[in-house]
Amino acid sequence: MSDDYALPADIADAVRAYTEMMAFIRRRxxxxxxxxxxxxxxxxxxxxxxxxxxxxxxxxxDGGGLAPACNLDYQDYQLHDALQxxxxxxxxxxxxxTTWYSAIYxxxxxxEKRKVS
Numbered sequence: 140m141s142d143d144y145a146l147p148a149d150i151a152d153a154v155r156a157y158t159e160m161m162a163f164i165r166r167r168x169x170x171x172x173x174x175x176x177x178x179x180x181x182x183x184x185x186x187x188x189x190x191x192x193x194x195x196x197x198x199x200x201d202g203g204g205l206a207p208a209c210n211l212d213y214q215d216y217q218l219h220d221a222l223q224x225x226x227x228x229x230x231x232x233x234x235x236x237t238t239w240y241s242a243i244y245x246x247x248x249x250x251e252k253r254k255v256s
Contacts, residue, residue, distance in 0.1 A: 143171035147179040153195035172203025191242030
């Protein structure tokens with residue numbers, strides 16, 4: 140895998156989401172199309188981006204192989220649903236922000252589970 144899939148330095152709350160994304164990517168041999176795929180919310184805010192700032196992880200899929208899994212406009216519902224299912228099983232969900240990036244958030248279930256622990 141290239142550096143396009145590098146783990147952002149400041150995502151302590153999102154390591155599990157990143158791990159699930161990388162498992163999905165490796166299993167399906169998905170490429171990025173040459174752009175960096177993952178950003179922390181802090182890095183995203185530093186770019187003056189508007190959406191996804193409360194997420195645990197930003198996923199850039201700008202026309203690359205991740206796009207059909209993240210963006211419903213590609214109409215690959217089976218791939219999109221498979222990614223959502225995998226993330227949900229780990230306590231996360233993916234939400235489209237624009238046509239070229241999405242954000243991963245914790246589900247309420249994972250937040251409640253964390254409060255109980």
